[in-house]
Amino acid sequence: MDLKPGLWQKQTMKLAMTQELTQAIALLQYSAQELATFLEEKAIENPLLQVEPKHTRSLSEVSRGRKSPKMSSGDHDDKNWIEHIPETTGSIQDYLLLQLTDTPLTNNELRVVHYFIEAIDVNGYLGVDLDVVSEKFGIAIAEAENCLKILQGFEPAGVAARNLQECLLLQVERALTLKKDATEEDSSRSPEQLLKTILSEHFILFAEKKWKTIAKLLKLDLKEIQQAYDFVQTLNPRPGAAYQNEKAAYVVPDVIIKTENGQLTVSLFDDTIPKVTFNESYYRELSAYKDREVSRFLQEKQADYQWIYKSLEQRRETLMKVALKIVEKQSEFFLQGPSFLKPMTMKEIAEELEIHESTVSRAVREKYIQTPTGTYEMRNLFSSSIQTTEQDQTSSTHAKQAIERLIKNENKQKPLSDQDIVKMLEDRSGIRISRRTVAKYREQLGIQASSKRRRFE
Helix, strand or coil: CCCCCCCCCCCCCCCCCCHHHHHHHHHHHCCHHHHHHHHHHHHHHCCCEEEECCCCCCHHHHHCCCCCCCCCCCCCCCCCHHHHCCCCCCCHHHHHHHHHCCCCCCHHHHHHHHHHHHCECCCCEECCCHHHHHHHHCCCHHHHHHHHHHHHCCCCCCCCECCHHHHHHHHHHHHHHHHHHHCCCCCCCCHHHHHHHHHHHCHHHHHCCCHHHHHHHHCCCHHHHHHHHHHHCCCCCCCCHHHCCCCCCCCCCCEEEEEECCEEEEEECCCCCCEEEECHHHHHHHHCCCCHHHHHHHHHHHHHHHHHHHHHHHHHHHHHHHHHHHHHHCHHHHHHCHHHCCCECHHHHHHHHCCCHHHHHHHHCCCEEEECCEEEEHHHHCECEEEECCCCEEEHHHHHHHHHHHHHCCCCCCCCCHHHHHHHHHHHHCECCCHHHHHHHHHHCCCCCHHHHCCCC
């Protein structure tokens, strides 16, 4: 081996991750909202870059159609503005405070219950310990407990509970009280009374569905525990959630697919992305100054604008290329629905488009596609392939749907084991997967194991 020092020339291919390239990659993976925010921030930094929101009208344009800016007492606007006031939903605290005004209490009780109400979280649970309240108001724990019982008697049933067990018990006790008031029948063996006993004494065993142990301890039949379980399904584990004032979330698609004469058409929806233009007048104004620093500033900002404009065009082009390839490979899915989704990977799309797999991943990140059968996240259209008995390929999504159908139609007294599902998938659908894969897909679907799906009737 020659280890003598010397100078040699060598040609190598090397990708330099410049700031501009990093920016182009970022623009590709931005969602529409992230991209709009980025452009607005860039417009603040770069005076040559103008950002104009699309489909907006000035106030003068809105009022141009009116006959007169003034309205007499006899005139009326075509719009009923009262109808445009958004509906407001009070919080759980507002609802409880409203009930508090109609409850006869001493001043001290009123202060404590009011404090409890302020400590209720969005799910309706109490967010403060009784010893803290006892110390704050200088009262005994028993007195704080009595004030809490007052609040727990309010609507909705289960409110102000300290944990899930107490929340369910409060609702069961409310149901028992209403049943007792409505009928004189003995309720000692009713599902409600049994559930109260089970929740009080064997809550963990019941949650883990170890019913045989409970049946032995309480000398009950499994059918009775099944009835108690059915009743607990009617209870609300989050009694305060219905009073959350949350705005509905809307998904704005990035790609729109339509059917025209039996053919699929693809278009990009970029109305939420601001229009980027070059501020020519500002550029000419500053160019008039014969100053080296100003010229350098303009040159940098002009180059920055050109790179952003080019990156936006490249983003559109890449997104369209990926969308077209997806539509080409999944035409049956878009025409007939989710059950026709074929196996498709990002690597497969990347190879056919002759781009890197990471480019496909960035292009579909947080992008949505609107189709005749619904709106989907583009990333969810990719799935691994599964071998079938016909030496063909099917998607993991199709396998999950088949598992879901089998479990939905199973005999609930004798639910299918994962091994049973493996055999039935191969016999009925020709899908070959392992028991471990069935268990994984079942867990992803939020379906319990067969031992916990069994019903005793």
